[in-house]
Amino acid sequence: MDQIAPLAAAHGLFSPVRVGPYLLTNRVVMGPMTRRRADADDAPHALHAEYYAQRAGAGLIVAEGAQVSPQGKGYPGTPGIHSARQVAGWRQTTDAVHLRGARIFLQLWHVGRVSHPKLQPDGALPVAPSALAAPGMAETPAGELPFPVPHELSAAEIADVVAQFARAAENARAAGFDGVELHGGNGFLIDQFLRAGSNRRTDAYGGRAANRVRFLLEVTEAVSAVWGPSRVGVRISPINPWGGMHDPDPAGLFGLAAEALGARGIAYLHVAETRTRRPMFSWSKLRRRFGGIYIANGGFDRYRADAALRSGRADLISFGRAFIANPDLVQRLRTRATLRPADPALYYGGDARGYTDYAPMDDAERSAPPRYEWRRAAMARLRWW
Numbered sequence: 001m002d003q004i005a006p007l008a009a010a011h012g013l014f015s016p017v018r019v020g021p022y023l024l025t026n027r028v029v030m031g032p033m034t035r036r037r038a039d040a041d042d043a044p045h046a047l048h049a050e051y052y053a054q055r056a057g058a059g060l061i062v063a064e065g066a067q068v069s070p071q072g073k074g075y076p077g078t079p080g081i082h083s084a085r086q087v088a089g090w091r092q093t094t095d096a097v098h099l100r101g102a103r104i105f106l107q108l109w110h111v112g113r114v115s116h117p118k119l120q121p122d123g124a125l126p127v128a129p130s131a132l133a134a135p136g137m138a139e140t141p142a143g144e145l146p147f148p149v150p151h152e153l154s155a156a157e158i159a160d161v162v163a164q165f166a167r168a169a170e171n172a173r174a175a176g177f178d179g180v181e182l183h184g185g186n187g188f189l190i191d192q193f194l195r196a197g198s199n200r201r202t203d204a205y206g207g208r209a210a211n212r213v214r215f216l217l218e219v220t221e222a223v224s225a226v227w228g229p230s231r232v233g234v235r236i237s238p239i240n241p242w243g244g245m246h247d248p249d250p251a252g253l254f255g256l257a258a259e260a261l262g263a264r265g266i267a268y269l270h271v272a273e274t275r276t277r278r279p280m281f282s283w284s285k286l287r288r289r290f291g292g293i294y295i296a297n298g299g300f301d302r303y304r305a306d307a308a309l310r311s312g313r314a315d316l317i318s319f320g321r322a323f324i325a326n327p328d329l330v331q332r333l334r335t336r337a338t339l340r341p342a343d344p345a346l347y348y349g350g351d352a353r354g355y356t357d358y359a360p361m362d363d364a365e366r367s368a369p370p371r372y373e374w375r376r377a378a379m380a381r382l383r384w385w
């Protein structure tokens, strides 16, 4: 028997799926990608609306990380969701995407220690669970500068950050989003609380895994009080080492977090599945412990995406970089057209170049016979998950 003969319950990339209250038209998600083109007030504008509308073939778009407060900012040009101008700017994006029939969530972001006084209000120190500097350099308006030792948040200050997330969630509603995704990965604030390498606290937010998960759950509950849990997603990246992140037991820690989030009935768990030989990590086990809608991300192509969905180990697949140069990615995946490469030099900052000027398929591409890459398809089927 064919090893990947579709199971009775299996679905492909182009079948509809229910996520929270929404019936999405397909299982292709545009993953959140910071592009750093906000204006001087950290507000998105017409160019953002055009960019996201071009990519509205995705069943779900997760818009780039938006800082929940001025304190949550870590890079020049990232948009916020804490001022009236920013809400009005985002409204252009949500209207444009809804006109084209897609759903759009906003990723809520607080960078924690991955910042610098030159990016902070009144030149303050960035904040974190513990006074431990991230390795590497911050990108500031004055050039690259080492990440400073951050200010360790007190319990009262933690409550204030949770309130920042709740206010941002309210603003995202006012801006017309369909839901929000908490950025719990990639070495930013929530991740800094989760992983032992950046959390040395001895109070209720540090120490054993159940304590380190507390901040994530408090934020989830505060944001769920605004949106209802079925419109709140959470993104994690259990073994991504970026930002000096590490934990002695990622499977135990993230299994516990996933279970607690599952019990709260959130819309989905979005997992950046870093692929390494070490540490070994079972994404399937993580998914089982969560028990709800699972979005897999990380280096997927059409074949691997299809294999993951048909084997039932993920419900949706999110694509990041492929969406940058291929605004009509869904159509390209459907017709097995070749994907165009993006120019990484134009990922961050600047204007329309490398942002909204990637064209959809031209006539030659549209009429080319679909290419079935047997080798890649076979490899995807054989991959051990």
Ligand SMILES: Cc1cc2nc3c(=O)[nH]c(=O)nc-3n(C[C@H](O)[C@H](O)[C@H](O)COP(=O)(O)O)c2cc1C
Pocket: 031, 032, 033, 034, 035, 064, 065, 107, 183, 185, 186, 235, 272, 297, 298, 299, 300, 318, 319, 320, 321, 322, 347, 348
């Ligand atoms: C330019 C760029 C910006 C990104 N910004 C974010 C972000 O704001 N939030 C986030 O969770 N991940 C971010 N990521 C990670 C992507 O969402 C995704 O996890 C990563 O690109 C791997 O998926 P891919 O192999 O499909 O590109 C970014 C990636 C890129 C390339």
